[in-house]
Amino acid sequence: MPETDGATGTTGGGYEPTARTVPSRSRERARYDRETVHSILDQAYVCHLGFVRDGAPVVLPTLYGRVGETLYVHGSTGSRPLLAAGQADPGLPVCLTVTHVDGLVLARSAFHHSINYRSVIVHGTAYQVTDEAERRMALDALVDHVVPGRSADSRPANAKELAATAVIRLDLNEVSAKLRTGGPNDEPEDMGLPYWSGVVPVAPVHGTPIPADDLAPGIATPDYLAAL
Amino acid sequence: MPETDGATGTTGGGYEPTARTVPSRSRERARYDRETVHSILDQAYVCHLGFVRDGAPVVLPTLYGRVGETLYVHGSTGSRPLLAAGQADPGLPVCLTVTHVDGLVLARSAFHHSINYRSVIVHGTAYQVTDEAERRMALDALVDHVVPGRSADSRPANAKELAATAVIRLDLNEVSAKLRTGGPNDEPEDMGLPYWSGVVPVAPVHGTPIPADDLAPGIATPDYLAAL
Numbered sequence: 001m002p003e004t005d006g007a008t009g010t011t012g013g014g015y016e017p018t019a020r021t022v023p024s025r026s027r028e029r030a031r032y033d034r035e036t037v038h039s040i041l042d043q044a045y046v047c048h049l050g051f052v053r054d055g056a057p058v059v060l061p062t063l064y065g066r067v068g069e070t071l072y073v074h075g076s077t078g079s080r081p082l083l084a085a086g087q088a089d090p091g092l093p094v095c096l097t098v099t100h101v102d103g104l105v106l107a108r109s110a111f112h113h114s115i116n117y118r119s120v121i122v123h124g125t126a127y128q129v130t131d132e133a134e135r136r137m138a139l140d141a142l143v144d145h146v147v148p149g150r151s152a153d154s155r156p157a158n159a160k161e162l163a164a165t166a167v168i169r170l171d172l173n174e175v176s177a178k179l180r181t182g183g184p185n186d187e188p189e190d191m192g193l194p195y196w197s198g199v200v201p202v203a204p205v206h207g208t209p210i211p212a213d214d215l216a217p218g219i220a221t222p223d224y225l226a227a228l
Numbered sequence: 229m230p231e232t233d234g235a236t237g238t239t240g241g242g243y244e245p246t247a248r249t250v251p252s253r254s255r256e257r258a259r260y261d262r263e264t265v266h267s268i269l270d271q272a273y274v275c276h277l278g279f280v281r282d283g284a285p286v287v288l289p290t291l292y293g294r295v296g297e298t299l300y301v302h303g304s305t306g307s308r309p310l311l312a313a314g315q316a317d318p319g320l321p322v323c324l325t326v327t328h329v330d331g332l333v334l335a336r337s338a339f340h341h342s343i344n345y346r347s348v349i350v351h352g353t354a355y356q357v358t359d360e361a362e363r364r365m366a367l368d369a370l371v372d373h374v375v376p377g378r379s380a381d382s383r384p385a386n387a388k389e390l391a392a393t394a395v396i397r398l399d400l401n402e403v404s405a406k407l408r409t410g411g412p413n414d415e416p417e418d419m420g421l422p423y424w425s426g427v428v429p430v431a432p433v434h435g436t437p438i439p440a441d442d443l444a445p446g447i448a449t450p451d452y453l454a455a456l
Contacts, residue, residue: 048276050287059278201435
């Protein structure tokens, strides 16, 4: 982790905690260093993007990509949040959350049941990206987020596809990670209870790639899929 | 699926589509039947709960449980959304979203990259649960949501723990599921391109249960963990 970060000018490599990014409980689980935040963001496939529409909250699952200290989300130019980000002035307030479930925590008491998890919550304002070079970079990042190295091994978007795609950006400024690890935290007086206690690990696993029905003969499964 | 549902009086077993639950795009992926919605809700461990605080969206990952046509979320009595649901009159507008990632869809064109997923979005108003019997039922449902059968094999909450726990309920009325399955949808003119195309399946896998460090000798791993 660098001592200073050129992109934001903050020192120590971390995000500055704010009233919104300090949790109201379990503060010892919060993290603000970029390494932890980036790692959690880079390992998930979907984020949950929250915004306000007609005064009510909306939470949509969507793909995303990260380039340095910026997240990109894309969608049809007809999609509601992306339209809102383009129309809103000055931008669309959003909350973007990413969560990994790492384990089921079974305590002796019902009360102390929990899960081990890693999450990142980003508060900020999303803006539509209009610069053509940035839009192309963002779309590459979105594809490479799903499968690293894939954007270079597929047909790039053409003019028609680019015109049909809206891209919004959200800078990583007001950001926190939160995580729970380890075993159950039972009360001392519960230790003698006759209930099994421990953790069941959970992790996503990739299956064997399934070629498209109409895949032309002679096209081998690419090496970058083996690295997933 | 029953012809009529006693809880809501609707016929046909499905949720009535509303302006908020008809997607602005890919409408063919939307589902409104209870069987699909319940199945997606019951298989996930965390939901993403969205609400509005000081005019801005907040999205928090949290555990939940389902009892019939009601979802329950719990937390510390000091947690922000749960406090808000208790103080707000008439309740707290929320959007609760659950998403499964089932596969990475690699198309020949960058534009048609996607993921296979199943999601449920619930719009509604959350209310604090004050009835003691409903609170206990909700807490059992939350534990059994993580591991079916577990609430009967752990110490129930005592009076102090119950007092420290806030429970909110969200009825399943304005609900939709959305899902994508199958292979990539490439353009006909891209079929001859020399890029591998297909789907990489993704699924959560449970590892071998890890007993707590201080688990008393002689307590065997319960059978219900083998069923996960």
